Amino acid sequence: MTEKNYFELYELPLTFKVDELKLKKKFYELSKRYHPDFYVNESEEKQAEILELSTLNNKAYQVLSDPLKRIEYVLSLHDMLAEGDKYVLPQDFLMDMMDVNEALMEMEFDHDELKLAQLSTQIDGMELSLFDELKRNTDEFDQKEGADSESILLKIKDIWYRQKYLMRIRESLNKFRA
Structure with a gap:
């Protein structure tokens, strides 16, 4: 599964200031939809997929609900931050x-x-x-x-x-x- 853009996952515009109410509402909606307990009778593949989606939902919420993590995420989406980047400060x-x-x-x-x-x-x-x-x-x-x-x-x-x-x-x- 390719990494999905968190803003797309939550159906939010790519901005630095997110609508906190919409963010929480979508998080709870996805938490219910991808709760592993609802898929205990499914195949192992389906359970693994749901677990991955549940993890993605949690990670997306952690990033989008934290202003500093959100800034870092937006910058990375625009290829402004690279692993091992040696940024030169003014x-x-x-x-x-x-x-x-x-x-x-x-x-x-x-x-x-x-x-x-x-x-x-x-x-x-x-x-x-x-x-x-x-x-x-x-x-x-x-x-x-x-x-x-x-x-x-x-x-x-x-x-x-x-x-x-x-x-x-x-x-x-x-x-x-x-």
Whole structure:
């Protein structure tokens, strides 16, 4: 069985913002339709097929109901993400991250609650700025009908990679707090 597009499975338009109510409704509908208990008297092949469809339904719901996973999925549908892809982050972002990483390294030797709080506030601001930028671009993509969508997707891809980087920084900050 070929992997079915999750948006098609749920009969939803390919957008970054999905109708949560329609998504849940379709998930429950498919969960009932493909529940393995209803097929216990069927052949092994039919049971295997139903189990595969049930698994697909669960996986699709996990991806489409999570905004970050949905972004990654939409980007992958447009061939914007490849396994082992070595994405090059913008130079100015990398310079900012170099400063943040230096501050984190300094905290390993000299734990300072005030510096930790300042660094956390700085990361909060960066995350908020990225979130706003992401929202603008995903809204723009969802409102356009294919025109210039590739350039918008490239911007979203860049934001997605920067967010992933900041999540790793956030994890390091949380370790210092613990």
